[in-house]
Amino acid sequence: MSAEPEPKPLRVVIVDDTADLRELLRLALVRGGMRVVGEAGDGRAGIEAVRIGRPDVILLDLSMPVMDGLEALPHIRALAPHARIIVLSGFGATQMAERALEVGADGYLQKGASLGRILDHIRDIVEGRSINPAPRTGNRPEGWDEQQHGFGAVNHVPGQRDPMPEEPARWDALALAPFGIIEVSAERPYRIVRLNPAAQKLVEVHPLYPGTPLQDVAPELATTIAENRLRGDIEFEATSGAEPVQVTLRHSGSSLVIYLRAITDEVGKLRSAIATTAHEIRGPVAVLCAVAETLTDAEEGDLDAAQQARLMSSVARQSRMLDSITADLLTAAQIQRGTLRVEPHNLDPVALMETLVQDRYPGSVTVDVADSRQVIADPLRLEQMIGNLLSNAHKYGRPPIVLRTRPCDSHPEQLCIDVEDDGVGVPEQFRAQLFREFSRASGTVAAGTGLGLHVVRTLAEAQGGSVSYADAPGGGSVFTLTLPAVTRS
Incomplete structure (x- = not known):
């Protein structure tokens, strides 16, 4: 008798905007005997990855730039009608995941679940042993x-009150x-x-x-x-x-x-900030936990030197993200108490910018130097300001993202640092509130702490500079940070 053929490994596409998390998922899936046939960082690219990869399973993040998971899901379902789609929901986003089930997903997992649990869940979904409960409708009261x-019938005739x-x-x-x-x-x-x-x-x-x-x-x-x-x-x-x-x-x-x-009261704003800050912290923590799990469970030979190096880079990146969040919270508290301190001195902004981009956004931000003068600024505060502007561009804009130094046209004694993206820009009605504490544009899903741009403005003014917003010439946003330049002798 001939031996039964080996079952083909499951083909998986990963769609998530966090590259570090994609790396960890890929390692776990391959270790679990599956094959990753495509990856993408947004819903639109995810649709294309599914079209090319023809997967058996799609892991789909819900909150992504360009096109989110809910918008991409029907297109993915049409391309892969027999594939299993498992959505990855953020902290506190269970209801959003349940909405995804209603429009075609087969299951969901909350980010932060262990890699082992994710593998088990994929196998259960594929083999039909377990699926997520149907979307909850709650306990309906009598009537x-x-x-x-x-509650009860409302029979309304148009035109009649x-x-x-x-x-x-x-x-x-x-x-x-x-x-x-x-x-x-x-x-x-x-x-x-x-x-x-x-x-x-x-x-x-x-x-x-x-x-x-x-x-x-x-x-x-x-x-x-x-x-x-x-x-x-x-x-x-x-x-x-x-x-x-x-x-x-x-x-x-x-x-x-x-x-x-x-929300006219400060307590209401504070509660909102706490909720969104918790959401922001959850992402980096999930990656750090997954790295720890990967290293703990790895047997000798499972990870080569390059993979270990990438995992350590992930730890460094996500730790810096957490540090950025806590730095903004601390700075906001110092602003409120009147204890904010800056220690400006002459420094090279280009060197700082290049290091920052290499550490946090390798390959996704272009540095353009049109003015190589030094500036008078606190190096830690300058890194915080530019980091916040780049983070803002990644959350709300679209690539390409350019970080540029140039002379300030109307103030030659200052140097301008632009962060330009190719997104949709800031709504006209929101621009007056753009740099206020805890401000978010109406109609956008809450993201971030609501402190980033407020911190940038306050730190810039404390160092004799400013920050402003303008529409990019070809569409998108340009945030411009101005700082005193060192006069060339």
Whole structure:
């Protein structure tokens, strides 16, 4: 009898914007007997990698630049209808992962899971032994009517304003909530199903009736929800009535529930900053844990010298990212207390820039030197400022990214350092708030601590310089840092 043929190894494509994490996943997959046939750092490139690689399994990050995982997922499913798609969700993004299940994913894993667990999960999904639970719809209270999208039926005739129906007892508790709650239909024009008094006060339109399109009473809020509703449960800032509000959008069956909280108070801003900072820290920590696991589990000969060197480079990069986050938090605290100190002296900015790019962004940032003068600056603070601007370009812009020194046209005694990207630029209505503490543009998914640009502005001014924003000539953003230059003798 002939021996049974060896089963072919699973073919895997990895789509994640963190190169260090892709490296660790690749090592773990190969060690687990699988074959990595493609990698990509954004959804659009991921679609192409799937088209070329024809994989059995796709590991798909959800939060990526250019095109995120949710947007790319239907295209990937069409290209690989029989492949297993497992999404990788960030810290606290379970609801977003569940949204991915609804639109075609086969399972999900939260980033930070052990590499061994990831391998086991892939095998379970492929062999049909285990899948993630179906998207949760929550425990529906008595009287919930899915077809009517919420608590009780709201039969609205277009053009007719119906009186607010009698409030069911289960809504009474929500009526007392100190934050606003609006339930709307899940599709445009997002007709109001019901809302509590706090929401009525924040929207500042009286009276409100069931069936009213949200666009009629809170147009900015409705537009922002339309832009983000497919991203799962998210938080963002918007204007409702006369004041800014923190908005949390949650999917509930066939409706959307909007939570509104005024953010004029500093405590509210602090809470938001803590939440987003925790999310930022989670990514580097996940990579560091995976490196430790890889090195601990590796047997002699598993890793060659080049692989070990790359792992150590990953540790260094992710540690610097954590250091950058904590540096911004510390600097913000020093600014608040009035204890910020800088120690400027003559230094070569080009050497600092080249080292910074090589350490953190090798191959993804071009250094262009049009002015080689020294500047008068604190070297640690200059590294922090340029690092924040480059981080901002990577999060919100698109390549190519250029870091440039040039003479300042209107101030020859200063040197300008530009960070230019090819993204969509900063919305006109947000530019006045761009460098404020904890500011984020309305309609964007929260990312970062909200401190980076504020820290850049404060540090620049403390050293006799400034920072500004302009549209790039061909589209995109240009952030310009100006500093006193050393006069050539």
